[in-house]
Amino acid sequence: MKLHLTIWAIMVLAYLMIGCVPKGQNEPDVAGKFPASWSNRLDSRAEMNSTGWVQGLGDDVLADLIKEAWTKNPNLSATSRRVEIAREESIMAGANRLPEAAIGISGSKTKRNLIGFNFPNSSSSFTSESYGLNLNLSWELDLWGRLRDSRLAAANEWRASLADYHAARLSLAGQIAKSWFSAIEAGLQQALAEETEKTYARNASYVAKRFDRGLATALDHNLAQASLASSQAIVARWKRQADLANRTLQTLLGRYPDGNATIPSKLPSPDNPPFVSTPVQTLENRPDLLAARLRLDAAGLQVSVARKSLLPALSLSGGPGSRSREFEDLLDNQFRIWNLTGNLAQPIFQGGRLRANVRRSEAALQGLVDNYKAAALQAFREAETALAAETTLQKEEADLLKATQAAKTAAALSWERYQRGLESIFTTLESSRRAFEAESRSLSLQRDRLLNRVDLHLALGEDALSKENLKEEKQK
Secondary structure (H helix, E strand, O other): OOOHHHHHHHHHHHHHHHHHHOOOOOOOOOOOOOOOOOOOOOOOOOOOOOOOOOOOOOOHHHHHHHHHHHHHHHHHHHHHHHHHHHHHHHHHHHHOOOOOEEEEEEEEEEEOOOOOOOOOOOOEEEEEEEEEEEEEEEEEOOOOHHHHHHHHHHHHHHHHHHHHHHHHHHHHHHHHHHHHHHHOOOOOOOOHHHHHHHHHHHHHHHHHHHHHHHOOHHHHHHHHHHHHHHHHHHHHHHHHHHHHHHHHHHHHHHOOOOOOOOOOOOOOOOOOOOOOOOOHHHHHHOHHHHHHHHHHHHHHHHHHHHHHHOOOEEEEEEEEEEOOHHHHHHHOHEEEEEEEEEEEEEEOOOOOOOHHHHHHHHHHHHHHHHHHHHHHHHHHHHHHHHHHHHHHHHHHHHHHHHHHHHHHHHHHHHHHHEEEEEEEHHHHHHHHHHHHHHHHHHHHHHHHHHHHHHHHHHHHOOOOHHHHHHHHHHOO
16 A cells, blocks of 8 residues: 555656646747749649659650669669668657566575584475566656657658658659660760761762862861761760660669660650649658658657656556466466556756757757758759750750751752862861751750750659559559
8 A cells, every 4th residue: 555655646746747847949940931933934834744744755665664663773672671660660669658568487496504503303404496477567657748759750750761762763763764865865866976977988988089080189088087087986975875874774774784775766755834833832742851841840859858858757667476486386376476666767967968968959950950941942943943944945946956957958058069169178077067066966955855854843843653653653
């Protein structure tokens, strides 16, 4: 009865001390003055696309490649393992709020000597045995919510790691798309360079024959040979670029990079300008920013945990059991025993460790606030840059298309005039070089537009595939 009264007295005292819980602001101020719309706007009547941005790029193969990468890419798989680790750590943190139980069995045998005691008709020694069976229980009562806050912080870390995983999936989808378009462009550039090489080879052969007949100067002959050698070097360079893009794509897909991936011979044409979410919607959509916000919440809870560590901790321990000199009597009710202990411990002096931990947690929280603001600014910069480039790239492509057509026409006219003796070889070769460079730049610009469209979707935090595909991948 006295033990019960003592424990109840401890619990009442602890309850009265709840008012001593240190108060503090755990919710960081991360609100900023965000604009209602972007400074660069697209003339688009498109609605929000529920099928994912991949479909809007006009490439039917790309979705299958992204699904393959999500399944086989080892880096993404490693990220998913970190999600599993965070989930188990969350479970471990939640277990601290529950009682702990352990069953134990013990036994001992002791021999004692009676030398010096002259007991008649008695032995000079005796042995004794003792056996025990105990169910040991221990439980820390979460008076101040410290263990609860620790569990919630771990749960937020788990959700943040899950958001990191979705961000990694989105980033991988963007890398696959960019690598895919770069590989297509490298193949087209190689084909263009090879076609240009044939043209320079035909021109060089024509000039060489004229030089052998004395109808062309050595300068004409050397200039034609130099242009041919230069075009051959360009072919070799684009072969190297195509091989690199091919192997990079295979590595991202989780395949062995043997350089034998099947690459189409045409760049896709993206749809009209896509639907563009607002800056506030972008903050909500991007999984990397969601992870940052969740870690802010977790850090705020860790500050609370550190402050509540300054308060007394109330724990109970004990449990039922049995003890006997005979092992077979351990399950007999006549030998049952029990014990119950209450403990209220108030930290007094730990060399400033606990308060230093509070200050450290508060500094970590403020650091995460600054990191979140920096990440938000980075997201806004990426979106604004991609939106601005979307308009300028479209105009640049239209102007370059006109320049390419004019350069090709000029090159054909210049070669015809050279054959008639009305143009110098230098002007003719220069016209051919300009035509090749214009067409090459046109291919690069088509790729740049596709890459910028991918950057725009990534900056807005949009899903790469439809919700149905995402659910299928999650179930896998």
